[in-house]
Amino acid sequence: MTKQLGGGDPAPPATQAPPGTPLAAGPDDAEPHTDRLRYLDEATRRIARGMNLDETLRELCRAAVPAFTDTAFVHLYAPLPVGDEAGTPGVLRLRSADRASPRDPDARDSGPSPADPHALPAAEVVTPAADGLLSKLLQDGRPVFGNTPGVTSAAAELLGTSAPAVPPGRRLIIAPLHGRSHVLGSAVLIRGPGRPEFTADDLIVASQLATHTALGLEKAMLYEREAAIADTLQRTMLPPSLPEPPGVRLASRYLPSSRTAQVGGDWYDAIPLPGNRVALVIGDVMGHSMTSAAIMGQLRTSVQTLAGLDLPPDEVLHHLDEQAGRLGSEHTATCLYAMYDPVQQRLLVSSAGHLPPVLLHPDGRAEVLQVPPGAPIGVGSGGFESVETHAPAGATLLLYTDGLVESRDSDVLTGVEALRARLRAATSGAAPPTLEKLCDEALGALGAGGRDDDIALLAARFEGILPETVAYWYMAPRPQTAGQARRLTRRTLGHWGLESLVEATELMVSEVVANAVRFASRPITLRLLCTDVLRCEVGDDSPIVPRMRHARLSDEGGRGLFLVDQLSQSWGATRVSTGKVVWFEQPLPDTPTNG
Incomplete structure (x- = not known):
């Protein structure tokens, strides 16, 4: 016959039960400490398997109910402190709950049964005062019985009930979840009237469960933070x-x-x-x-x-x-x-x-x-x-x-x-x-x-670009080339039905080609392309990229790129392996006609 852990006199344990099964303990037990050690070993292994907050708390509840307790409530601070970050504890929020029915210890539900007056609820939100008993108890980090002098009011805060409704005797344990540097919350463990009260040894078991849970929660939070940082870094x-x-x-x-x-x-x-x-x-x-x-x-x-x-x-x-x-x-x-x-x-x-x-x-x-x-x-x-x-x-x-x-x-x-x-x-x-x-x-x-x-x-x-929307020429780098480029531009834009852009485009093409002629030693290229914008590209074999400057009133030149900047929608210069390309773009009229 399998019995639950805790309470009574020692009796020799049977073979180790699977997780969640009430462990042997009773008047005939001969090795209660060995029995508790076996239980703790299995329970802490289960808790350590959790990879996130919910999994860790779920494993705690499965390990504790019904083998060690009938009901388990876990409240965690929101927000939770992570790593070495200093944070001021705020409110406690109910994060997990589990209970076993007195009629069937292996049956669980997520809320109190109307037929079970001992199935106490838990407060959804608790706001402990900074200098109050509950805050001091959690900061201290040691589990206490619910009937410890002065603790009843702290238990009532966590249960969301009045003080008389807190189970009498040693049937309730408040186990603070204390990590390496911060308090994370609390676990409330409750036994019903159908099993023995908690003992001093059970207080040690509760302490170990709470410690391993807190360490598991810290691991889960650090893992989640690292995953979030890694994902953000990758995407940036x-x-x-x-x-x-x-x-x-x-x-x-x-x-x-x-x-x-x-x-x-x-x-x-x-x-x-x-x-x-x-x-x-x-x-x-x-x-x-x-x-x-x-x-x-x-x-x-x-x-x-x-x-x-x-x-x-x-x-x-x-x-x-x-x-x-x-x-x-x-x-x-x-x-x-x-x-x-x-x-x-x-x-x-x-x-x-x-x-x-x-x-x-x-x-x-x-x-x-x-x-x-x-x-x-x-x-x-x-x-x-x-x-x-x-x-x-x-x-x-x-x-x-x-x-x-x-x-x-x-x-x-x-x-x-x-x-x-x-x-x-x-x-x-x-x-x-x-x-x-x-x-x-x-x-x-x-x-x-x-x-x-x-x-x-x-x-x-x-999708490609239609060949008839592209015009491309090679021209010798000589003074007459700027005029030749203007004539080619005017003829092409007329063929494309873009007469309204001829004047501005001619001027900009002339300025950019003239600048290329100054530095080029090989033929320059002029390319016009009509897609969703009108784009002009002038390439030459010089790596010197032109820079826009503001000409003085007495200067005879130096205004070419300033004009391009004022007349175009956008422009730029790009170095390539064969020299550079200077380009500019203009928006098309509302109803262009491409030939």
């Missing part, structure tokens, strides 16, 4: 928003691992390039740690700098590999760099040990692009190659990290095939899915949790 290192370059639509997803509170090294980026092109980047630093995050941040910054030089993808990865070597870190990373040209509708891709992207064609075919893998960044062996492929309007490119296609239950090849199957199914309908919907379908069930690794996903739907 990712682009806050994606650009909206003409000719391509972008969408992304990032899902942190559900099995770690440490920051990962997955990242993605989309970087506008001169000529209305866009760089699509995805990478993965090996490991989960703050060091991985730091390396990821440095590599992402390096990629952005290298992309601004307008280098081919393989050259970008080559320089990135050199930069990783100078960082002096043993961490390696995979990276894939793709460059999309919406005018020529071509895609140039290079990989440093990263998984190949998937190109979803307009007809629904999901093609895994054959890209030479290269060595990971940081290995130092180089050997990167760029491959070119046609990227027709309506096609979608998906770049992803290994968390999307690899798990403990399947390898990468199986995962890639499963991804292709999901994409084919998503595009089997009459109308193609939106880019956001396609990202959700690519994630599949992985978006619901249970992930072993971080997942980063970058999707680009290619």
